């Protein structure tokens with residue numbers, strides 16, 4: 001079973017600042033780091049580090065060489081990545097001394113997915129393969145419909161959750177992986193168990209995996225409903241926890257893991273990710289995750 005991820009790739013410019021820039025002010029940054037990011041790139045990286053066969057479908061805009069290299073270096077197949085004349089998607093991230101951030105995103109090439117490209121890419125995959133989507137690219141509804149027509153299994157991580165999601169053809173989705181904010185946006189429910197139920201009622205046949213940060217999460221499908229715990233770790237940087245979880249869980253599906261075991265492995269990988277600084281950089285490889293699980297089970 002292959003995984004095809006239609007997803008964003010961003011250059012993250014991370015600036016340390018004394019305070020966030022104010023209107024009319026010109027402010028010197030203390031330092032700058034250029035990092036690979038975007039939910040699509042992070043999730044492809046996580047699934048590949050978990051050992052799955054992952055194809056990234058993305059628009060490589062001008063300046064995106066480091067993003068494509070990062071994917072390749074992690075074992076992601078980039079043969080579906082397409083060159084694009086628009087600037088690469090990027091984010092300008094200010095981090096203040098309290099560790100808070102303020103983020104400006106420019107979609108750039110991440111909003112240049114054309115219908116012809118989508119169809120040509122989907123044609124390379126067959127019934128039963130997985131199509132993974134987040135909400136950082138354009139034409140998501142079109143990809144959902146075309147993938148479902150081909151009987152590919154659509155997995156949707158509705159992040160970032162804007163109101164437009166309510167108009168997507170969500171009946172095409174086989175599995176939702178989402179956090180509390182995204183669940184609230186889709187269902188208008190604050191209480192997680194209720195939100196999962198409402199979403200399943202609205203999309204019969206779909207499974208729901210609702211993550212709840214350090215509280216773990218809830219998984220439910222037509223056969224089972226179970227909760228799972230997060231591992232207790234000293235969290236240093238929670239950026240990318242959800243992306244690590246999603247990438248690992250999807251890899252586990254492709255590898256035929258039992259759901260309970262898969263939830264535990266994904267929770268272990270994201271616990272490791274939150275114990276280190278950075279987003280893509282902090283995603284563990286499978287051997288590190290398995291070693292962590294072995295240590296935990298001896299406790």
Ligand code: ADP
Pocket residue numbers: 178179180211212213214215216217229230231232233235238239240241242243245266267268270271274
């Ligand atoms: P998102 O990053 O999308 O908001 P969550 O915060 O719900 O996602 O985190 C996804 C998963 O990552 C959780 O279900 C949990 O297993 C793990 N996780 C997140 N935060 C922590 C934490 N502080 N300690 C341990 N595990 C965590």
